[in-house]
Amino acid sequence: MNSDYKILLVDDEPDILEFLSYNLKKEGYAVCTANNGKEAIVVAKRENPHLIILDVMMPDMDGIETCRELRALPGLKDVMIAFLTARSEDYSQIAGFEVGADDYINKPIKPRVLISRITALLRRGKSTAEVNQKMDLGGIRIDRERYVVVQDGKEINLPKKEFELLALLASKPGKVFTREAILDQVWGGEVVVGDRTIDVHVRKLREKLGEDFIRTVKGIGYKFEF
Amino acid sequence: MNSDYKILLVDDEPDILEFLSYNLKKEGYAVCTANNGKEAIVVAKRENPHLIILDVMMPDMDGIETCRELRALPGLKDVMIAFLTARSEDYSQIAGFEVGADDYINKPIKPRVLISRITALLRRGKSTAEVNQKMDLGGIRIDRERYVVVQDGKEINLPKKEFELLALLASKPGKVFTREAILDQVWGGEVVVGDRTIDVHVRKLREKLGEDFIRTVKGIGYKFEF
């Protein structure tokens, strides 16, 4: 489903906001909006969208300027940014790309083109967004891309099941995962394995990482803590 | 200097080819041309350009089809491809993005916009394209241009598949590439070859470079490390 993606629309004209919002929601995207540049920055910080669509012509702070400020925010380095321009404004295409835009979209907007364009943009952005699947907790970093766990700078290579188990527990530190849930997530629904299997994997993780990271909650399951 | 970048222009109208070529060369880009889709594929394979600009409307094989075939070539996964379209042909924008285009450029073409656009495109592609020029890692240098691998000063000639496999793994040292990803990148999407084929190529690389450069991550894939 497209709702994996959140899109922030920024335009001073409510009609356009409405029109875009309607079309994007219909495709299943999560949509949030802002009426001007200042608001856009606030919302962007809060919502962390995957894509921001900026009208170039706006009072006070125009799209170019907004884009520049957005790009300066640490968390928003990897967001895709597209500009909305009137067909004739060539100058803004130039300025836009210089300021770090990923695409521009001409008005008047045709829904089919819009959607197609956005799909392409998000697909392109995915590569970098996906890379950031790293977690960092209590001196331990789980690096999915390289498939290693880094503890105090040392790389630890874990076999698949151990890695996935650790990743699951660490994905919500403090939360207790029942054995059932663990089997379901790490092993996959249908697989049936013996009772002691999880314990053994936990043992190995404790050997490799230290005894204190995974805690047993008797009668319930296991949790990661640091 | 811009001449780090090679651009392939494809159009059936000599005038346009001439016009674009002139403007791009003036900016310092290396330019090569083709008059139709078939020719484009031949030239692209030979020249390995960073960016291909394709006219959508061409006799025989149109831009969309050409793009599809280009994308299917293993060596050209990372090329940037831009389409040249008449302003009205919205349909081609849709089809174009679906087929893996990175941008489209409207006719009539204004030099300033063209250059700005191309700069942006190349910058975007840089991450992957530039890396593929020359990499230097742990005593190994991969020289795409000369298609050789240099290890401790010695030149090693690798067959195509071995070279591409090594180049892929080395393009992101440490990153684990799944077999699926490897097949997709090195062999190309449609081709179906057995799983053991990859192993055999890995073995040959290990024979030639040493056992320790390619590490297998059981259940996941392979990674390059040094």
Place this chain on the structure above:
DNA sequence: CGCAATGTTAATTCAATATTAACATAAGAT
């Protein structure tokens, strides 16, 4: 205490990968 849940270790099973050699195909040479 007694019992059920969890821990531990080592042995076993099993699946993924490695290896080799045979076969197929493409590229170059004559």
Place this chain on the structure above:
DNA sequence: ATCTTATGTTAATATTGAATTAACATTGCG
């Protein structure tokens, strides 16, 4: 074209190391 060699692929078999289990030990809560 035909021969020749380099490259690519497959199939059969071996090997490795991860995953699982079995057997027994320990814990901790009612």
